[in-house]
Amino acid sequence: MNARRVQVLQVGDTLIASIQTSLDDLDLGRFAEELLQRLGGRGLRHVVIDLGGLDVVDSYAVRVLRQLSTAARLRGARTLVAGIRPPLALALVQLGLALEVETALDLDDALEQLGATG
Amino acid sequence: MDRVIAVRTAPDVIEARREGRSLAEALGFGETDRAVIATAISELARNIVQYAGSGEIVLEDIAGPKTGLRIRANDHGPGIEDLKLAMRDGWSSGGGLGMGLPGTRRLMDDFEIESAPGAGTRITVTRWLR
Numbered sequence: 001m002n003a004r005r006v007q008v009l010q011v012g013d014t015l016i017a018s019i020q021t022s023l024d025d026l027d028l029g030r031f032a033e034e035l036l037q038r039l040g041g042r043g044l045r046h047v048v049i050d051l052g053g054l055d056v057v058d059s060y061a062v063r064v065l066r067q068l069s070t071a072a073r074l075r076g077a078r079t080l081v082a083g084i085r086p087p088l089a090l091a092l093v094q095l096g097l098a099l100e101v102e103t104a105l106d107l108d109d110a111l112e113q114l115g116a117t118g
Numbered sequence: 119m120d121r122v123i124a125v126r127t128a129p130d131v132i133e134a135r136r137e138g139r140s141l142a143e144a145l146g147f148g149e150t151d152r153a154v155i156a157t158a159i160s161e162l163a164r165n166i167v168q169y170a171g172s173g174e175i176v177l178e179d180i181a182g183p184k185t186g187l188r189i190r191a192n193d194h195g196p197g198i199e200d201l202k203l204a205m206r207d208g209w210s211s212g213g214g215l216g217m218g219l220p221g222t223r224r225l226m227d228d229f230e231i232e233s234a235p236g237a238g239t240r241i242t243v244t245r246w247l248r
Contacts, residue, residue: 022135024128025164056135056153058160059218087153094154095221096207 005053006031008038013045014114015077016107020053025060032064039075047072048110052083062097069101078102082110123163126172131163134175141177142187146247155187155245158225161218162191162241169217170195170239185247186227192240198233205231 005027007018015038023031035047049065051057069079082104084092092099104110121141123134138159142152159175166173173193180186198204198217207220219241223229226243233239 022132024132025167026128055132055139056156056160058157058164059215059221060160060164063215087149088157090150091153091157091225094225095157095218096224097215097221 006034008034010038010041010044013043014111015039015044015047016050017048018050018052018107022053022055028061028064032068035068036071039072039077044072044075044077046114047077047079048104048107048114049079049081050083050107050110051081051088052085052106054084054088057084057088057092059095059097062092062099065099065101078114080104080110080113082106121177123175123177124172125163125166125175128167131160131167134159134163138175138177138187138189141179142245145179145185145187147187147245151245151247154225155189158222158243158245159189161222161225162189162243165217165219165239166191166193166195169193173238180244186244188242188244189226190240190242192238194238197235197237197239198231199235201231201233 005021009016017035065081072079080102083106104113121137123137124130125134135156139152139156142155163175170193176190178188180188204217204219222243227246228244230242
């Protein structure tokens with residue numbers, strides 16, 4: 001997968017995954033796989049998933065995010081989803097599907113919520 | 119003129135979304151409507167990939183007293199066994215998210231579906247410019 005499309009980095013006990021562009025289902029699936037593997041590491045308390053670059057947040061994306069959040073919770077980590085742009089947020093509301101994962105406005109807001117030092 | 123996007127693999131879904139967004143923008147739809155249209159296309163195109171193997175998304179611009187964007191999702195897949203079940207909103211039941219048809223219907227203004235086992239599926243949805 002093109003490294004420029006997704007960036008995953010760990011800063012202290014926080015995993016920050018940033019999606020830069022539209023991902024198809026296969027790439028989204030691989031992205032989730034990679035995050036799940038990283039959850040196996042020690043000392044991870046927070047996961048921030050920044051969706052800023054996604055063109056669409058649909059039922060598949062919601063499913064993936066819910067699964068990641070559940071898996072993270074089982075590993076004792078809290079997940080925040082950030083960066084759902086307003087048109088996508090409104091479309092998601094119209095779709096009638098609840099994200100069921102904590103959200104933040106953007107990466108800064110997410111890190112603030114987590115009390116992580118910037 | 120209709121734009122036809124052949125749908126068979128995951129990248130085709132992205133292609134269909136992009137074409138949909140671009141047509142929506144050309145028709146004068148605002149940002150939210152474009153996101154709504156792209157999301158509906160995503161749900162419909164994914165179903166083709168997952169359940170039918172291959173099919174097409176047809177995008178049509180409607181001019182006239184009302185301006186609109188019509189999306190047809192056609193496939194020659196196995197067809198839907200139980201249409202009522204597929205249209206029932208099971209998203210709150212916590213299980214799989216199914217085919218997302220009720221959600222797609224909520225996104226669009228008009229929704230029509232034709233499907234039967236062995237006869238493929240044809241879904242037509244329209245979003246009108248307000």
